[in-house]
Amino acid sequence: MEFTKMHGAGNDYIYFNCLENMIEDPESLSIRLSDRHFSIGGDGIVLICPSESADVRMRMFNADGSEGKMCGNAIRCVAKYIYDRGIARKDDINVETLSGIKKIHVFAENGKVTSATVNMGKAAGLTSDEITIEEGKGKFLIGYPMEAAGKSWNVTTVSMGNPHIVTFVPEVKDLDLMKIGPHFENSPLFPERINTEFVRVIDRTTLEMRVWERGSGETLACGTGACATVTAAVLNGHCDKDTDVTVRLIGGDLVIRYTDDAVFMTGNAVEAFNGNVEI
């Protein structure tokens, strides 16, 4: 089957056009193809499927085969995929996800999308299935002291359709995420596991972030994570609402604007290469 390797800010997935042919067992396929030594390599796979209520439906699978409810970097790439190929050649594209329909405004040069702004919907607290702490069910927990990897961390909980915790730290470069990340991901406080953002505040409009994603480990960027980060930064008084904030990630920058009604994310969308793979 033909695949397209794409990335948004270095968060790379293997994309399949499933508008006509569905893939059986995408979970195992994601585990197999994400392997960076023995296969194509990536943070997971993304299926572009038919939708009855939007231009297309996106399904994304992490590198461990688990299905994510939303992916901020992948949704920009899905918009690029369908725009560039003429499947939906329009400036405003709707994509159905497990966390609802998202609207994407694309910016194109010479007929190809280079970047996009996504209305990511309203940030919220975690659902009662996602957190065991009573006061955090359906509400933001702001600066909650959490024990992980032998230390106490102040975390802020945010759902961007998928669950995140954000912790503000003096330095992100020195953190050994391979070692500490799994302690956050598998904490009993979060029965469905959790995505964790480690964030340094540079100034009121610039943040530096590294992420440990549930199901994929450290990635070069996380779109929903950057949105959760700016939401947490506003809730903790580090940044202002209705203002563009640049989130610097290992794979590039994302620009996030938090408003009371929705969070907006702008970033690139890049096609790296195409190929065929036996599935």
Ligand SMILES: N[C@@H](CCC[C@H](N)C(=O)O)C(=O)O
């Ligand atoms: N990289 C993504 C998020 C992917 C899903 C996440 N790991 C989850 O399981 O919730 C992004 O750009 O948002």
